[in-house]
Amino acid sequence: MNVVAFNGSPHQEGNTYHALKMVLEELEKEGIKTEIINVGNKKVNGCVACLKCHKSRDQRCQQSKDQVNDWIQQMVKADGIILGSPVHFASASATMTAFLDRAFYVAGANGGLFRHKVGTAVVAVRRAGATVTLDQLHRYLLYAEMFLPSSNYWNITHGAMPGEVLQDAEGCQTMSVLGRNMAFLMKSIQQGKDTLTAPQQVRKVFTNFIH
């Protein structure tokens, strides 16, 4: 099994990286292969709402000058996905949001590319805005019919300068527990596939409240 993790920070080895790394170390101990992809230090355009992904249904975003399509395929191939972001003005980083809007829109337009994969999110923050940012990241996963593990606190680490989160003992424990719970959930689902039938996907009811 394998997990792909996305670092939404402009710092390649900043606090978000360390938070992700702590989760990935636990997954690796359980024999799960892991990889970190740096998103926050790349140029990524936002979704332009062209809706071409709904027409082409080729698992691609029609904006093809950046790496979003490669990252979508890496998620398609993965058993687990982790979204990591620093808190920027009580939100995920702009680059991470641009990537996730496009990737998850393409996933939905193509029949649910990430459906029933395991997914989680982690956040690095100096002081405030962590829970709303975590909620923001979780909402992509929840919309995509993914399965989410939990920890013994919300998935938040505190620190300002790169590496400071390693001094946040509670945050470090939160990440390790999350990693162990994620590994267990992934293995449980894998094992369950031999004996249980997954719920069938339904045709989505799509209303705009008025029609």
Ligand SMILES: Cc1cc2nc3c(=O)[nH]c(=O)nc-3n(C[C@H](O)[C@H](O)[C@H](O)COP(=O)(O)O)c2cc1C
């Ligand atoms: C543009 C910008 C906005 C930020 N906004 C917040 C914020 O709203 N709340 C907060 O506590 N920290 C904020 N921070 C601090 C970062 O969240 C914090 O330093 C974090 O640990 C950085 O993680 P990184 O090293 O992975 O980039 C902001 C930093 C930047 C650069």
